[in-house]
Amino acid sequence: MLALQKMQPGAGFELRQIPEISTLSPDEVLVRVRATGICGTDLHIAAWTPGYESMQSAMPVTLGHEFAGTIVAVGANVDHGMVGMNVTARPSVLCGTCAACRAGDEDNCTGRRGIGIGRNGAFASHVAVPEANCVPLPSGLDFEIAALTEPMTVCAEAVDTGEVATGDRVLVLGPGFIGQGIALFCEAAGASEIVICGHNDGPRLATLNAIGFKNTVDTAGSSLRDALASYLERGGFDVVIEATGAPHVVPEALSCLKKRGIMVIAGIHPRPASVDLTVLVRNHQQLRGSYRSPLATWGRVVDYLAANQQRVRGLITHRFDLGDAAKGFDLAQSKTASKVVIQHPQD
Numbered sequence: 001m002l003a004l005q006k007m008q009p010g011a012g013f014e015l016r017q018i019p020e021i022s023t024l025s026p027d028e029v030l031v032r033v034r035a036t037g038i039c040g041t042d043l044h045i046a047a048w049t050p051g052y053e054s055m056q057s058a059m060p061v062t063l064g065h066e067f068a069g070t071i072v073a074v075g076a077n078v079d080h081g082m083v084g085m086n087v088t089a090r091p092s093v094l095c096g097t098c099a100a101c102r103a104g105d106e107d108n109c110t111g112r113r114g115i116g117i118g119r120n121g122a123f124a125s126h127v128a129v130p131e132a133n134c135v136p137l138p139s140g141l142d143f144e145i146a147a148l149t150e151p152m153t154v155c156a157e158a159v160d161t162g163e164v165a166t167g168d169r170v171l172v173l174g175p176g177f178i179g180q181g182i183a184l185f186c187e188a189a190g191a192s193e194i195v196i197c198g199h200n201d202g203p204r205l206a207t208l209n210a211i212g213f214k215n216t217v218d219t220a221g222s223s224l225r226d227a228l229a230s231y232l233e234r235g236g237f238d239v240v241i242e243a244t245g246a247p248h249v250v251p252e253a254l255s256c257l258k259k260r261g262i263m264v265i266a267g268i269h270p271r272p273a274s275v276d277l278t279v280l281v282r283n284h285q286q287l288r289g290s291y292r293s294p295l296a297t298w299g300r301v302v303d304y305l306a307a308n309q310q311r312v313r314g315l316i317t318h319r320f321d322l323g324d325a326a327k328g329f330d331l332a333q334s335k336t337a338s339k340v341v342i343q344h345p346q347d
């Protein structure tokens with residue numbers, strides 16, 4: 001089968017023929033992949049930005065961790081009734097043997113391996129995953145929408161971490177897919193005003209406009225505070241959620257937060273940010289990090305996706321076959337695309 005693989009450390013990846021998956025571990029299922037999203041993590045791995053060195057021992061490894069498909073075979077310990085089930089999968093595979101795993105404290109597993117990072121992923125026609133990682137999909141949920149479950153759980157977690165509640169005014173920084181999903185979940189949480197900022201980000205802000213978010217701001221050519229002046233006249237925001245990964249944004253964003261407000265950091269930052277902590281203290285503000293969601297969030301996100309397919313589909317701006325994945329990666333790297341999905345045609 002054709003697979004998009006990371007062959008060695010350094011920039012790049014390879015589309016190559018690899019053997020079909022012929023054996024499964026007893027607790028695994030074989031998924032025929034129908035759609036796989038290209039994620040910021042995939043772009044980092046392709047560009048080989050620091051932080052992914054531990055992947056080296058898994059290479060060559062098939063990338064792709066945001067996917068959905070159909071179970072076509074099961075390992076010896078798995079109920080055969082699962083064949084035919086449509087699923088997405090949590091990408092983080094627990095080691096099962098570290099002290100945390102043995103104590104039942106999954107969140108602190110020290111030996112996790114990510115599907116599509118530390119073990120073979122879903123930029124291929126088939127992927128083998130542990131049954132325990134599978135999340136069943138309701139009938140009628142399209143595969144390309146279901147493939148977005150994982151990044152959407154990241155968005156839901158950021159909104160939960162910010163405790164966004166009915167009537168809140170929320171500022172979202174960064175209009176990439178994560179910022180877009182955050183806007184959707186802020187709306188679902190009952191926020192009264194959602195302002196989304198980008199910097200030289202016309203196409204992605206337009207994607208947000210097209211799915212109904214009117215308060216978008218491009219900060220190109222001005223400071224954040226100046227660009228938001230008309231909103232800040234009515235006071236600071238109740239919650240600020242950062243999804244830019246740009247450290248210089250953090251102190252400016254804090255100045256847009258009201259007293260006792262919550263700022264959530266969801267971006268991955270290449271350098272430390274500088275924050276005036278005395279101002280933070282005097283304003284009683286909270287700065288919170290948000291990353292992987294708990295398992296319980298997955299079902300809620302799948303339900304949200306099933307109920308809001310048309311809206312979410314508006315965030316998929318480009319679709320490619322696996323053979324054209326390189327084009328998809330180039331587009332995903334540019335600020336013109338929102339979500340790029342690789343489709344796997346079925347015979």
Ligand SMILES: [Zn+2]
Pocket residue numbers: 039040041065066150151
């Ligand atoms: Zn991802």
Ligand SMILES: [Zn+2]
Pocket residue numbers: 094095096097098099100101102108109110111112
């Ligand atoms: Zn473990």
